[in-house]
Amino acid sequence: MPEGYALNYIAVVLAAIVGLLAMxxxxxxxxxxxPKRRSDAxxxxxECGIPPMPFTWSQVHIRYYIFAIxxxxxxxxxxxxxxxxxxxxxxxxxxxxxxILFIAILLFGVLYGWRKGVLEWx
Numbered sequence: 001m002p003e004g005y006a007l008n009y010i011a012v013v014l015a016a017i018v019g020l021l022a023m024x025x026x027x028x029x030x031x032x033x034x035p036k037r038r039s040d041a042x043x044x045x046x047e048c049g050i051p052p053m054p055f056t057w058s059q060v061h062i063r064y065y066i067f068a069i070x071x072x073x074x075x076x077x078x079x080x081x082x083x084x085x086x087x088x089x090x091x092x093x094x095x096x097x098x099x100i101l102f103i104a105i106l107l108f109g110v111l112y113g114w115r116k117g118v119l120e121w122x
Contacts, residue, residue, distance in 0.1 A: 070109075070113055081099075
């Protein structure tokens with residue numbers, strides 16, 4: 001093993017130890033400084049700030065789930081587009097056609113959702 005590698009590993013181990021000590025110190029500080037008052041409201045499960053009583057059951061429309069899935073799909077698209085731009089600038093031409101196909105599939109998804117009325121917020 002070359003000589004420089006041991007110094008790099010020592011730096012990584014020291015950074016990990018300092019990070020763990022800092023994390024432990026913050027957790028201990030939070031535990032010691034936090035107020036500890038018990039109440040009935042704190043024992044309830046958290047449901048988006050809405051008290052669960054007297055409404056124990058409510059129906060959520062499927063439109064919200066479809067809207068969220070479409071958001072995730074296009075959020076992932078943005079994640080793929082940024083590295084593609086950097087790779088495309090290096091000069092690989094076949095990557096251009098792959099991304100055109102990817103964007104076409106996503107465009108088909110948007111048009112399908114638009115046609116079905118998923119993107120209309122009522």
